[in-house]
């Protein structure tokens with residue numbers, strides 16, 4: 001049975017890329033404000049699971065239900081709109097826009113959802129402060145360190161108050177000290193605003209920041225919250 005009170009639930013996901021089976025029956029669930037780590041060896045299907053959960057990749061079969069709506073059945077335009085309004089993303093290499101200052105990067109998703117420039121930049125500055133990286137506000141991503149860049153990327157993901165943040169190896173390019181700082185800032189801020197976090201990682205010390213771990217092996221995962 002699908003776990004009750006979940007915000008995002010995937011059941012029996014299957015996905016192949018040509019002859020390669022990436023997902024072969026994966027289940028997953030996350031509650032509002034919960035941090036769930038998706039663990040597993042390289043090539044086991046973690047990123048594919050995250051992409052299916054975020055509506056970026058359409059599974060061959062199985063379902064993804066977000067807030068009562070079946071993502072897998074929504075038209076592309078509606079899924080894109082949902083990604084903009086409800087989801088935030090943090091990738092391994094920040095993927096900030098190099099031509100914009102850090103405060104403009106954080107303000108960008110707010111601007112795209114219609115917030116006026118001044119208000120968007122005020123909110124962006126608040127978030128940079130919360131992530132202890134306000135010194136980088138007027139600098140461009142190329143002029144700050146990798147650790148600072150990831151904090152800016154976390155600020156950008158959280159500033160629009162998303163319901164879910166998807167983080168794919170968010171500390172993979174950082175040393176352990178910077179990685180731990182980014183993880184504690186990300187999870188504290190997410191819990192504070194009741195944002196769920198889907199965290200893909202193969203590192204146990206990163207997964208230690210989660211409330212729960214789900215292991216993917218050979219494209220299969222079983223969420224223990226599901227009951228038969």
Ligand SMILES: Nc1ncnc2c1ncn2[C@@H]1O[C@H](COP(=O)(O)OP(=O)(O)OP(=O)(O)O)[C@@H](O)[C@H]1O
Pocket residue numbers: 017020021022040041042043044045046047048049202
């Ligand atoms: N777009 C794609 N085209 C072809 N094969 C793909 C594609 N995406 C993933 N795969 C394959 O699917 C399998 C699962 O990949 P996935 O990236 O989901 O694993 P992962 O657990 O995230 O790996 P890693 O930890 O190395 O990032 C791998 O064999 C991979 O090569």
